[in-house]
Amino acid sequence: MGNQKFDCESCPSIKRTAGLYVHIPFCEAKCRYCGFYSEPIKNHAPQRLVSAIIRELGQYDHIETFQTVYIGGGSPSCLPAEQLLRLIREITSHWPKPEEFTIEVNPGQVNKGIFSQLRTAGVTRISIGAQSFNPDELTFLGRRHSVGDTGRAVEMARQAGFENIGLDLIFAIPHSTLSSWKYSLCSAIDLGVQHISAYALTYEEGTPLQKSVEAGEVAPVDEETDRQMYETTIDELEKAGFKQYEISNFAKPGFECKHNLNYWANKPYIGVGPAAGAYWNGKRTLNISDIKKYIEAIEQGKTVIAESETPDNTQIACETAVLNLRRRCGIILDEFEKQTGFDAMKLFAEPIGRYQNLGLIEATDGRLFLTRDALPIADSVLCDFSTT
Amino acid sequence: MSTELIRNFSIIAHIDHGKSTLADRIMEVTGLVSNREAKAQLLDDMDIERERGITIKASAVTMNYEHAGKTYMLNLIDTPGHVDFHYEVSRALTACEGALLVVDATQGVQAQTVANAYLATESGAELIGVINKVDLPSAQPEITAEEIEHVLGIKKQDCFRISAKTGMGVRELLDAVVTLLPPPPDDGDKPTAALVFDCICDDYRGVICYVRVFAGSLSVKQKIRFMGVARTHLITELGKFTPKMSPVDRLSAGEVGYVIANVRQLSDVTIGDTITDDSKPAEKPLPGYVPPMQMVFSDFYPGNNTDYPNLRLAFEKLALNDASFSFIPQNSPALGFGFRCGFLGLLHMEIVQERLERENNIDVVQTAPTVSYEVLTTDGRTLKIDSPADLPDVTQIEELREPFVRLEVITGTDSIGGIMKLAESRRCKLLKTDYLSQNRVILEYKAPLAEIVYDFYDLLKGVSHGYATMDYEFTGFEVGDLVKINILVNKIQVDALSLIVHRSVAENRGRKMLVRLRKAIPRHQFEIPLQVAIGGKIIARESIKPFRKDVTAKLYGGDVTRKMKVLKRQREGKKRMKNIGSVQIPQEAFMSILDSSD
Ligand SMILES: Nc1nc2c(ncn2[C@@H]2O[C@H](COP(=O)(O)OP(=O)(O)O)[C@@H](O)[C@H]2O)c(=O)[nH]1
Ligand code: SF4
Ligand SMILES: [Mg+2]
Numbered sequence: 001m002g003n004q005k006f007d008c009e010s011c012p013s014i015k016r017t018a019g020l021y022v023h024i025p026f027c028e029a030k031c032r033y034c035g036f037y038s039e040p041i042k043n044h045a046p047q048r049l050v051s052a053i054i055r056e057l058g059q060y061d062h063i064e065t066f067q068t069v070y071i072g073g074g075s076p077s078c079l080p081a082e083q084l085l086r087l088i089r090e091i092t093s094h095w096p097k098p099e100e101f102t103i104e105v106n107p108g109q110v111n112k113g114i115f116s117q118l119r120t121a122g123v124t125r126i127s128i129g130a131q132s133f134n135p136d137e138l139t140f141l142g143r144r145h146s147v148g149d150t151g152r153a154v155e156m157a158r159q160a161g162f163e164n165i166g167l168d169l170i171f172a173i174p175h176s177t178l179s180s181w182k183y184s185l186c187s188a189i190d191l192g193v194q195h196i197s198a199y200a201l202t203y204e205e206g207t208p209l210q211k212s213v214e215a216g217e218v219a220p221v222d223e224e225t226d227r228q229m230y231e232t233t234i235d236e237l238e239k240a241g242f243k244q245y246e247i248s249n250f251a252k253p254g255f256e257c258k259h260n261l262n263y264w265a266n267k268p269y270i271g272v273g274p275a276a277g278a279y280w281n282g283k284r285t286l287n288i289s290d291i292k293k294y295i296e297a298i299e300q301g302k303t304v305i306a307e308s309e310t311p312d313n314t315q316i317a318c319e320t321a322v323l324n325l326r327r328r329c330g331i332i333l334d335e336f337e338k339q340t341g342f343d344a345m346k347l348f349a350e351p352i353g354r355y356q357n358l359g360l361i362e363a364t365d366g367r368l369f370l371t372r373d374a375l376p377i378a379d380s381v382l383c384d385f386s387t388t
Numbered sequence: 389m390s391t392e393l394i395r396n397f398s399i400i401a402h403i404d405h406g407k408s409t410l411a412d413r414i415m416e417v418t419g420l421v422s423n424r425e426a427k428a429q430l431l432d433d434m435d436i437e438r439e440r441g442i443t444i445k446a447s448a449v450t451m452n453y454e455h456a457g458k459t460y461m462l463n464l465i466d467t468p469g470h471v472d473f474h475y476e477v478s479r480a481l482t483a484c485e486g487a488l489l490v491v492d493a494t495q496g497v498q499a500q501t502v503a504n505a506y507l508a509t510e511s512g513a514e515l516i517g518v519i520n521k522v523d524l525p526s527a528q529p530e531i532t533a534e535e536i537e538h539v540l541g542i543k544k545q546d547c548f549r550i551s552a553k554t555g556m557g558v559r560e561l562l563d564a565v566v567t568l569l570p571p572p573p574d575d576g577d578k579p580t581a582a583l584v585f586d587c588i589c590d591d592y593r594g595v596i597c598y599v600r601v602f603a604g605s606l607s608v609k610q611k612i613r614f615m616g617v618a619r620t621h622l623i624t625e626l627g628k629f630t631p632k633m634s635p636v637d638r639l640s641a642g643e644v645g646y647v648i649a650n651v652r653q654l655s656d657v658t659i660g661d662t663i664t665d666d667s668k669p670a671e672k673p674l675p676g677y678v679p680p681m682q683m684v685f686s687d688f689y690p691g692n693n694t695d696y697p698n699l700r701l702a703f704e705k706l707a708l709n710d711a712s713f714s715f716i717p718q719n720s721p722a723l724g725f726g727f728r729c730g731f732l733g734l735l736h737m738e739i740v741q742e743r744l745e746r747e748n749n750i751d752v753v754q755t756a757p758t759v760s761y762e763v764l765t766t767d768g769r770t771l772k773i774d775s776p777a778d779l780p781d782v783t784q785i786e787e788l789r790e791p792f793v794r795l796e797v798i799t800g801t802d803s804i805g806g807i808m809k810l811a812e813s814r815r816c817k818l819l820k821t822d823y824l825s826q827n828r829v830i831l832e833y834k835a836p837l838a839e840i841v842y843d844f845y846d847l848l849k850g851v852s853h854g855y856a857t858m859d860y861e862f863t864g865f866e867v868g869d870l871v872k873i874n875i876l877v878n879k880i881q882v883d884a885l886s887l888i889v890h891r892s893v894a895e896n897r898g899r900k901m902l903v904r905l906r907k908a909i910p911r912h913q914f915e916i917p918l919q920v921a922i923g924g925k926i927i928a929r930e931s932i933k934p935f936r937k938d939v940t941a942k943l944y945g946g947d948v949t950r951k952m953k954v955l956k957r958q959r960e961g962k963k964r965m966k967n968i969g970s971v972q973i974p975q976e977a978f979m980s981i982l983d984s985s986d
Contacts, residue, residue: 375939
């Protein structure tokens with residue numbers, strides 16, 4: 001497989017600093033495969049949560065700018081419109097005009113009106129949870145929207161003026177085939193979006209789907225098919241003018257998700273809302289994963305941090321390497337040294353040597369990156385960068 | 389002091405027949421320890437001994453016992469009950485005039501009962517038959533007594549019936565120790581001769597020798613000589629185990645106790661050596677023991693080559709307290725630097741392994757245990773081969789000899805058929821069948837050690853529903869039609885995966901080894917060919933398909949900590965593996981080649 005040449009100037013992996021993530025832990029109902037923290041919205045009072053999140057945001061008043069904002073979930077789009085807009089206005093009033101402001105939406109929960117309101121409020125990027133263009137696959141996953149909803153959502157977003165629209169897709173769904181996946185991919189391409197994330201279905205601990213697999217009621221797609229689906233994804237999307245910039249992410253040039261690039265650069269970000277993670281001032285923290293307890297803590301002025309960890313320098317270097325290597329551009333060696341104080345080629349000399357011999361890693365032009373052959377088996381390589 | 393009031397004795401038994409419990413009860417009856425203290429089975433010193441419920445090393449304790457108005461000094465020496473540790477039993481018995489042979493009344497005579505009784509007879513110890521656990525409803529003291537009479541020649545009416553648990557009969561048994569067992573010979577006037585029957589190494593005090601004084605006496609500040617190693621030392625402390633170490637000024641003829649004499653390392657003393665007075669030495673040393681014989685060898689390599697010095701330190705530490713364990717540096721082309729370790733048997737190996745893991749933090753990869761072979765080369769030399777890797781080329785071998793043992797199996801008559809079949813499949817030759825009682829039998833075999841040392845005991849337990857017991861004794865090396873099986877992983881021959889087997893089963897075993905390895909070596913990022921060669925000819929091949937997909941689909945901000953943990957675990961999994969070329973071979977793979985089951 002040929003080596004991609006990287007155009008450093010256009011690659012936004014460099015220079016990013018701080019991001020803001022807001023987690024909306026509500027969904028209409030729980031999808032069968034989902035391992036995210038979210039609860040059915042009908043059991044909760046959305047305005048109370050939004051108020052709590054706004055109060056948590058208040059703790060970060062002193063931060064001057066966020067280059068990127070990302071509202072994810074859960075399903076932010078299941079919030080009542082006025083609550084969602086209240087949250088967005090609160091953010092933009094403190095940090096006006098971030099370079100990128102993304103919101104995740106569920107195709108079944110949107111209309112023309114909301115897209116225009118989002119756009120006016122300052123949102124610049126829409127990420128749509130399409131997942132599949134095969135109705136039976138949507139049903140299998142427990143998704144509540146239809147294939148038609150996805151097309152309409154893209155169309156409405158575009159009409160509202162959005163020029164940066166992304167679709168999330170899932171492959172290797174039980175019962176799916178290479179051709180059903182190709183169909184989903186082509187449908188996504190045909191919708192003319194700028195960004196596609198393609199994730200292999202994972203069986204998260206404790207989900208109903210995982211239990212069905214354990215009970216032998218559902219058979220995961222075999223490894224070889226999974227591999228072919230992934231290879232096809234890369235081939236088809238590149239043919240259609242998308243550039244793979246991370247293991248599961250593809251974009252038309254210039255439409256890479258800056259917020260996520262910030263994660264893979266291992267740069268700091270704030271996270272607010274229940275179960276949100278943050279990496280700030282050298283600390284990795286995770287908020288309480290319980291809506292009620294989160295709100296109570298905020299209302300009583302207590303901390304919402306449930307877990308906290310301060311990685312040491314070597315750990316930071318390892319985390320940075322693992323995250324960087326998920327990017328097709330890989331580790332930019334001098335950036336890495338500036339950021340972590342370590343020479344990656346020395347720190348990871350043993351696995352680098354071994355994987356170069358196996359053709360799984362390459363080092364050229366001041367970068368160290370996974371080869372195309374390594375992508376489908378990246379974890380088996382990356383684990384050797386997880387400690388020194 | 390006259391020896392008339394001293395009795396030195398051991399308790400010998402098949403494992404679990406109640407040796408330790410009886411020792412505790414005896415200590416309680418003699419007032420040495422309270423009931424509460426006795427609970428933890430005081431004589432089992434090491435953690436591993438307690439956890440596994442087996443005694444590994446002999447230990448000694450001194451007690452006083454009143455009988456017929458006189459106070460006797462009783463020295464009890466505890467012994468191990470496992471086949472691997474026979475030599476320890478012999479050592480302990482040499483220091484005694486008598487032994488209590490304990491047999492569980494619910495189990496009857498078992499393989500180690502017989503083996504230990506033989507050892508006692510060889511050492512000239514007087515035996516008292518003890519039928520234990522008579523408190524249990526399933527006890528069959530009459531049949532047990534008949535079995536004892538039949539195989540061991542102790543009259544059934546002379547056996548004592550006791551319950552070590554409740555203490556029933558223990559006092560009568562102690563009276564018998566005093567009245568039936570002979571006192572030690574009264575050789576106080578002769579030149580000093582004390583037998584070292586065990587040693588331990590204490591971090592602070594150095595080597596502590598367990599001794600039995602046969603003649604003369606030992607006293608503090610005396611200048612003594614170890615006759616075997618010809619070294620002299622000054623005694624700094626003498627004492628007895630009560631069971632704590634209690635210092636005394638003097639140990640007289642017939643007594644048992646300990647000697648501390650500024651000996652730094654275990655390697656500076658030989659168990660079985662004689663201590664004498666430096667200025668008035670004994671004419672000749674006491675009859676020593678046969679040195680322990682290492683039956684099983686296995687190579688240990690550090691998972692990470694930089695751990696080699698640490699592994700050496702760890703072994704040095706282990707050897708300090710285990711004179712029967714040996715380690716010699718090795719350099720394998722495939723596995724790098726490591727050590728060839730010698731053990732008394734498989735249990736001994738497991739115990740050392742366990743201590744290595746528990747007391748050190750080193751990832752080790754261990755090769756499949758092997759027995760020693762003897763090679764007569766074409767140029768007339770005799771070589772001892774402790775690893776298939778060291779076997780010379782076939783063209784240089786005149787004769788290849790393997791170790792044989794006399795194997796005794798005791799079982800119920802209903803499983804004779806299954807056991808005969810098993811033994812036959814392992815090249816064992818039946819020498820003798822003897823009925824212990826109506827439905828229990830002793831089968832005596834001549835067996836190749838290699839065939840019975842690994843999994844034979846488990847299989848035996850299987851076919852006999854847990855009832856059969858076995859014991860064996862090395863008899864000598866004999867020529868065998870043996871061949872070496874070589875394994876190639878990714879085209880590289882891996883010495884550590886070689887095996888020496890009988891020609892008749894070689895092909896079959898070779899194929900099985902490949903199947904085992906295919907399962908035990910995890911899939912890699914590339915395809916791995918596996919080949920098996922016998923006599924330079926490839927007879928079978930297999931391949932381990934590469935994994936095709938192993939990647940986390942989503943990795944964003946909040947997932948980092950969790951994902952890093954998962955990746956670290958994935959990497960940890962690779963650690964207990966050995967890199968051979970670019971293939972990582974896990975510990976289990978090295979062991980898997982011994983599995984000959986279908
Ligand atoms: N019921 C009963 N159990 C006993 C008796 N003696 C020993 N045991 C039990 O048998 C098991 C093995 O005893 P132990 O003294 O450890 O045997 P050793 O392996 O010979 O030292 C333990 O569970 C003891 O509690 C006895 O007289 N009666
Ligand atoms: S997959 Fe998305 S919509 Fe479905 S439950 Fe999870 S967060 Fe909610
Ligand atoms: Mg015991």
